[in-house]
Amino acid sequence: MELTMRDGHSKVAVDPAEQAARRAGWSAGAEAATAGDKLHHKPFLFKHGLATSPLFQTRHLIDVAREASKRPGDVYFDAGKIDITDKWGNIPVPDMPVDAVIERILTAQAWVIMKHVEKDPRYAPVLAEFTQFVHGLAGPEQSRDILNPEMLVIVSSPGRVTSFHFDAEINFLVQVAGTKDVWICDPADRSILSEADVEDYYSGNITAGKFRPEFQDKAQHFVLHPGDAVHIPSHAAHWVQNGSEVSVSLSLNFEYPQWRSNVYQMNRIMRKLGLDPTPPEQSQIKDTMKSAAYQAVRAARFGVNRLKALRSAVPQGQHS
Numbered sequence: 001m002e003l004t005m006r007d008g009h010s011k012v013a014v015d016p017a018e019q020a021a022r023r024a025g026w027s028a029g030a031e032a033a034t035a036g037d038k039l040h041h042k043p044f045l046f047k048h049g050l051a052t053s054p055l056f057q058t059r060h061l062i063d064v065a066r067e068a069s070k071r072p073g074d075v076y077f078d079a080g081k082i083d084i085t086d087k088w089g090n091i092p093v094p095d096m097p098v099d100a101v102i103e104r105i106l107t108a109q110a111w112v113i114m115k116h117v118e119k120d121p122r123y124a125p126v127l128a129e130f131t132q133f134v135h136g137l138a139g140p141e142q143s144r145d146i147l148n149p150e151m152l153v154i155v156s157s158p159g160r161v162t163s164f165h166f167d168a169e170i171n172f173l174v175q176v177a178g179t180k181d182v183w184i185c186d187p188a189d190r191s192i193l194s195e196a197d198v199e200d201y202y203s204g205n206i207t208a209g210k211f212r213p214e215f216q217d218k219a220q221h222f223v224l225h226p227g228d229a230v231h232i233p234s235h236a237a238h239w240v241q242n243g244s245e246v247s248v249s250l251s252l253n254f255e256y257p258q259w260r261s262n263v264y265q266m267n268r269i270m271r272k273l274g275l276d277p278t279p280p281e282q283s284q285i286k287d288t289m290k291s292a293a294y295q296a297v298r299a300a301r302f303g304v305n306r307l308k309a310l311r312s313a314v315p316q317g318q319h320s
């Protein structure tokens with residue numbers, strides 16, 4: 001059911017029966033038997049039925065973007081001609097509201113991302129159903145490490161590039177409208193990302209890693225059409241180029257448990273001390289010890305910073 005609002009924008013009604021009819025129909029097809037083994041390690045393709053859902057048509061996404069922009073940090077957009085080698089943060093941000101950017105998306109060379117779209121009750125069932133699908137592929141043991149599902153919606157202009165980067169999250173890129181060429185590297189290939197690059201990322205540098213032209217031959221290349229989706233493993237460097245139409249895609253992603261981030265950050269400290277630390281997931285004992293050690297380091301840093309803040313709040317001459 002579709003309602004027309006007073007402001008002229010259409011709005012999708014919350015109707016449980018209609019929601020059920022819009023079920024995405026996630027299917028790993030021929031990959032179903034091996035997808036659980038590939039999870040976290042190799043990309044794999046799968047299918048969905050969201051391309052015909054009214055939920056993800058641009059006119060509804062304008063309302064979603066407007067709502068998301070009321071939540072601090074849940075909308076990001078930029079516009080400009082981007083190269084694979086460009087870094088986040090160097091791309092111009094248009095001086096207009098997000099709904100105006102989406103209305104101009106055909107020609108704006110823009111990239112709009114809306115985070116936590118599952119907070120809208122109309123969209124929550126899509127993510128809940130997808131989480132069940134992923135847990136079914138993963139099996140009960142792996143599912144314990146697939147946490148905190150999130151739905152991001154990305155609306156981007158024809159030809160727009162997403163530059164070389166990698167993410168900590170376990171990601172699934174779902175193509176709803178338009179096409180995308182996607183290149184995904186092997187997350188275990190240390191000629192693409194070094195251990196130090198990954199440690200750098202976890203220590204706050206979200207643009208860690210550097211593209212080199214030979215990566216083009218090393219990466220797996222996928223062409224996504226509406227109805228296609230691909231798994232992008234955590235730490236798999238990737239880059240994307242849209243086809244000749246406006247692209248609407250979803251990033252459905254999950255977090256790894258916190259201990260892995262702790263180990264990378266502890267390894268960075270050890271590397272700065274001249275050591276050559278063992279990467280995570282090679283020794284459970286070392287991982288447990290390093291994660292605990294990093295938590296102690298973090299607590300000590302917090303204590304020192306708090307003490308400094310208290311001291312600076314006390315007027316000079318009264319420290320004793």
Ligand SMILES: [Fe+2]
Pocket residue numbers: 165166167238
């Ligand atoms: Fe990404």
